[in-house]
Amino acid sequence: MSYCRDCKPGEACFVPDQYYIYQVEEFGPAVGEQAMMNEIHKRGPIACAVADPDSLLEYTDGIYYDTTGRDSEDHEISVVGWGEENGIKYWRVRNSWGSHWGEEGFFKVVRGVNNLGIEADCSWAVPKDTWTEGVMHKTTDEERNDPLNDKTVYEFPQPEFKETEGSEDFLKEKDGCRVAEAFFTNGPIEKSSRSWETLPVDLLPK
Numbered sequence: 001m002s003y004c005r006d007c008k009p010g011e012a013c014f015v016p017d018q019y020y021i022y023q024v025e026e027f028g029p030a031v032g033e034q035a036m037m038n039e040i041h042k043r044g045p046i047a048c049a050v051a052d053p054d055s056l057l058e059y060t061d062g063i064y065y066d067t068t069g070r071d072s073e074d075h076e077i078s079v080v081g082w083g084e085e086n087g088i089k090y091w092r093v094r095n096s097w098g099s100h101w102g103e104e105g106f107f108k109v110v111r112g113v114n115n116l117g118i119e120a121d122c123s124w125a126v127p128k129d130t131w132t133e134g135v136m137h138k139t140t141d142e143e144r145n146d147p148l149n150d151k152t153v154y155e156f157p158q159p160e161f162k163e164t165e166g167s168e169d170f171l172k173e174k175d176g177c178r179v180a181e182a183f184f185t186n187g188p189i190e191k192s193s194r195s196w197e198t199l200p201v202d203l204l205p206k
Helices: 033-043
Strands: 018-020 023-029 046-050 075-085 088-094 106-110 122-128 136-138
Touching: 033 046, 033 075, 033 122, 075 106
Parallel strands: none
Antiparallel strands: 018 136, 023 122, 046 075, 046 122, 075 088, 088 106
16 A cells, blocks of 8 residues: 555545655664663654553653553654653653643653563664655656555544443444544643744744
């Protein structure tokens, strides 16, 4: 299947005529506490596969420690740094669940004991500058007409998730994962500016 597609509600997905290319010059593994720290210090955040136990969904703040011993990798995160609090070493991790979750979208997890399997499968990469010149890929007829491309027109709106016994993991439900309305315990949390707001330059990160 073509790796770049666009989709519109109620229509089949399609391959764009052209699209920006993002690549890396080189990449490799960073496995184990010291190798991870070395790589983060040298070139910045790394990607790591981790386990995703139910208790992680309930995380709000502090240093997370999974006591189930689960290390089956089913989620990908970015380790951006490390630290120590009250004698407990931790990784500083960026998650992808939105800024309303955890510490504004981040969490800390105990470091040095491979909790969640976080120290077993990490990778680093050096980006290739394809954005300065805006390098684009021109789609060929062969790519556009590849029989592996999914031309299915999916139901819209997507079916709603219906909670039934044993359906705690909505991602595995066949009836759909959309919810009619989402609620947050303390209401929505606004922690960043909206796209149409303008910020003074002196407030932007260096």
